[in-house]
Amino acid sequence: AQSVTQLDSHVSVSEGTPVLLRCNYSSSYSPSLFWYVQHPNKGLQLLLKYTSAATLVKGINGFEAEFKKSETSFHLTKPSAHMSDAAEYFCVVSDLGTDKLIFGTGTRLQVFP
Amino acid sequence: GAGVSQSPSNKVTEKGKDVELRCDPISGHTALYWYRQSLGQGLEFLIYFQGNSAPDKSGLPSDRFSAERTGGSVSTLTIQRTQQEDSAVYLCASSSLSGVYTEAFFGQGTRLTVV
Numbered sequence: 001a002q003s004v005t006q007l008d009s010h011v012s013v014s015e016g017t018p019v020l021l022r023c024n025y026s027s028s029y030s031p032s033l034f035w036y037v038q039h040p041n042k043g044l045q046l047l048l049k050y051t052s053a054a055t056l057v058k059g060i061n062g063f064e065a066e067f068k069k070s071e072t073s074f075h076l077t078k079p080s081a082h083m084s085d086a087a088e089y090f091c092v093v094s095d096l097g098t099d100k101l102i103f104g105t106g107t108r109l110q111v112f113p
Numbered sequence: 114g115a116g117v118s119q120s121p122s123n124k125v126t127e128k129g130k131d132v133e134l135r136c137d138p139i140s141g142h143t144a145l146y147w148y149r150q151s152l153g154q155g156l157e158f159l160i161y162f163q164g165n166s167a168p169d170k171s172g173l174p175s176d177r178f179s180a181e182r183t184g185g186s187v188s189t190l191t192i193q194r195t196q197q198e199d200s201a202v203y204l205c206a207s208s209s210l211s212g213v214y215t216e217a218f219f220g221q222g223t224r225l226t227v228v
Binding site: 034036042043044045046049090100101102103104105106 | 146148154155156158161169204206216217218219220221222
């Protein structure tokens with residue numbers, strides 16, 4: 001069965017510094033991977049998705065993620081954090097057999113001025 | 114519609130009562146998902162529809178939970194004899210195709226409080 005593990009439940013950064021949110025996946029075949037963001041009292045929004053066309057995926061708001069098969073990782077990064085990036089971030093894998101989206105437990109990102 | 118619509122946005126119910134939660138997916142989307150998000154928790158998969166059929170019901174927590182989808186569109190999640198542990202935000206999502214790279218669009222959720 002496929003699964004994702006988000007290694008940090010909370011990450012705190014200062015505004016203007018880099019962001020790294022870690023995600024490892026478990027899959028017996030080539031997975032499809034997504035990052036979703038949930039701002040307080042708002043719905044879930046897709047940040048980016050891995051489609052196998054390129055291992056480095058660029059998303060909205062300056063975020064990007066790199067698919068590393070050898071490390072079974074799909075970490076989310078941003079060079080410079082902004083206050084508006086404060087939110088909950090979810091790493092997601094799509095189950096090939098059922099199309100079910102399997103969510104990680106989430107990482108809460110705090111950005112300090 | 115423009116997005117996934119869920120109703121009601123908030124529901125407070127007494128323990129033991131039945132509730133129905135509604136999801137209107139994006140027009141033309143064949144896949145529909147229900148998830149549950151408890152306070153401070155991640156998203157828990159409940160059920161997935163492809164058209165009107167549900168290939169995966171594995172996430173329904175008990176036989177008090179059921180869901181249906183009619184006309185390949187609107188879906189209703191029903192919780193019978195609600196319990197306090199059912200309190201959560203129930204999220205619905207839809208996507209246009211069955212496929213591993215297809216983005217799912219989420220509604221704003223229904224916040225259910227069982228008192």
